[in-house]
Amino acid sequence: MAARWGLLTNHALVLMHVIEHPRSTLRDIADAVGVTERAALSLLPGVPMLPFLIMSSISGVTAWQIRSRKAIEATRAAEAAKAVPAAAEEPVSAALHLDDIRLELGYALLALVTPGEGPMLTDQIKGLRRQLANEMGFVMPAVRIQDNMQLPANTYVLRVKEIEAGRGELYPAKLLVMDPRGETIGLPGDDTTEPTFGLPATWIEAALKEAKARYEAYVYPGTRHGFHNNSTPRYQEAAAKLAWERTVAHFRRHLG
Numbered sequence: 001m002a003a004r005w006g007l008l009t010n011h012a013l014v015l016m017h018v019i020e021h022p023r024s025t026l027r028d029i030a031d032a033v034g035v036t037e038r039a040a041l042s043l044l045p046g047v048p049m050l051p052f053l054i055m056s057s058i059s060g061v062t063a064w065q066i067r068s069r070k071a072i073e074a075t076r077a078a079e080a081a082k083a084v085p086a087a088a089e090e091p092v093s094a095a096l097h098l099d100d101i102r103l104e105l106g107y108a109l110l111a112l113v114t115p116g117e118g119p120m121l122t123d124q125i126k127g128l129r130r131q132l133a134n135e136m137g138f139v140m141p142a143v144r145i146q147d148n149m150q151l152p153a154n155t156y157v158l159r160v161k162e163i164e165a166g167r168g169e170l171y172p173a174k175l176l177v178m179d180p181r182g183e184t185i186g187l188p189g190d191d192t193t194e195p196t197f198g199l200p201a202t203w204i205e206a207a208l209k210e211a212k213a214r215y216e217a218y219v220y221p222g223t224r225h226g227f228h229n230n231s232t233p234r235y236q237e238a239a240a241k242l243a244w245e246r247t248v249a250h251f252r253r254h255l256g
Contacts, residue, residue: 098161100141108153109170113145121145131224134233168195174205218246 013033017024021032030036105112112121122145129140151157158166169192177185178194178201185191188211189204220239226232228240 099144099159100161102144102146102159102162104146104148104151104157104159106151106153106155107147107149109156109172110147112172127224131234166195171203174203177202177204218243 014029017029017032021028024032112119125143132138132140148157152169154169154171156168156170157164171190174189176192176194177187177189178197178199179185180199182199184200185202187202187204189202192201192203193199194201220227220236220243223236223239224234226234227236228243229235230237230240
């Protein structure tokens with residue numbers, strides 16, 4: 001309710017309203033005079049003025065402190081926002097980054113880098129890098145492995161600085177057989193060329209099973225290429241002896 005202006009003070013207006021309306025509530029008095037209920041209470045006859053003045057002063061000071069504190073916090077927040085540096089724009093060179101070595105795999109070869117699907121290709125690459133560092137003092141760059149759905153299922157591509165350095169086919173469920181003399185393999189299977197030495201080779205397994213041919217293959221965990229050569233740090237005595245015993249047993253069984 002808007003305050004009324006006149007020759008009478010608020011105290012006189014409160015008294016007149018109480019006289020005219022003796023059953024009025026504090027809210028009614030405050031609305032009629034145009035003051036707050038606290039002010040109306042302080043203007044009633046017989047009510048001491050000093051306590052209300054003290055309470056009003058305390059309330060005013062408290063309100064001023066709250067407003068001042070909020071203003072200070074708002075100023076600090078604005079200054080902090082200005083102080084935060086803008087996110088640095090990614091340099092163009094990052095978008096043009098070239099992998100030192102990247103190995104791209106067809107979808108049928110993804111099991112080689114999937115945990116729980118057999119020996120991990122990543123572990124073999126780590127072993128190769130460690131071997132080159134120990135034996136040749138050359139630190140081979142990290143190899144990035146990624147899938148490439150545009151490649152045939154069993155094809156892999158090796159790129160150095162985005163330039164194709166090698167390509168081949170791999171069948172993890174089969175065995176690659178080759179003759180070190182370079183002669184053609186006389187076993188049924190898929191003929192190919194061994195990528196390292198360029199020798200004629202054949203992928204066998206399914207064809208041998210269909211032909212009911214017997215074959216044996218052994219894997220020696222924790223060994224590296226040439227683990228039977230006792231003149232190199234790769235020599236693994238236990239695995240080398242086991243492999244030799246199996247080789248001799250094979251010769252006695254089939255050639256003796």
